[in-house]
Amino acid sequence: MSAIEWGYGINAPRTMDLDRNDIGPAREILAEMPEWGACIACGGCTATCTAGNLTSFNFRRVHTLVKRGEYAGAWAEMNKCMLCGKCRLVCPRGINTRGVVRLIKRKLGDY
Numbered sequence: 001m002s003a004i005e006w007g008y009g010i011n012a013p014r015t016m017d018l019d020r021n022d023i024g025p026a027r028e029i030l031a032e033m034p035e036w037g038a039c040i041a042c043g044g045c046t047a048t049c050t051a052g053n054l055t056s057f058n059f060r061r062v063h064t065l066v067k068r069g070e071y072a073g074a075w076a077e078m079n080k081c082m083l084c085g086k087c088r089l090v091c092p093r094g095i096n097t098r099g100v101v102r103l104i105k106r107k108l109g110d111y
């Protein structure tokens with residue numbers, strides 16, 4: 001008997017062990033940009049992102065993962081940012097989001 005094709009599947013589990021992640025670089029970024037800690041992950045930055053309209057770039061996703069110590073691919077993703085500054089204009093917490101982009105690029109080049 002063949003398996004039924006339902007047209008959808010169950011996502012693979014993706015858990016994070018925050019105790020095992022190296023959050024040193026994320027703490028360095030937070031030390032230089034404390035306001036980043038006030039992010040409420042609302043997604044306004046991603047919704048308005050110029051690069052996100054043209055590519056798969058999702059700024060909120062990347063910087064939220066970085067904050068949790070998940071750095072893989074973050075530097076490469078941030079290279080898609082054009083530093084246009086629109087995200088900063090809409091951020092309800094007034095975060096210097098362009099500064100976050102630049103710090104991630106500076107601190108995470110090795111990841």
Ligand code: SF4
Nearest residue numbers: 039041042043045091
């Ligand atoms: S718009 Fe500001 S508060 Fe909202 S997810 Fe982006 S950085 Fe965080």
Ligand code: SF4
Nearest residue numbers: 049081082084085087
């Ligand atoms: S500065 Fe970068 S992350 Fe922010 S809206 Fe522009 S392209 Fe997107």
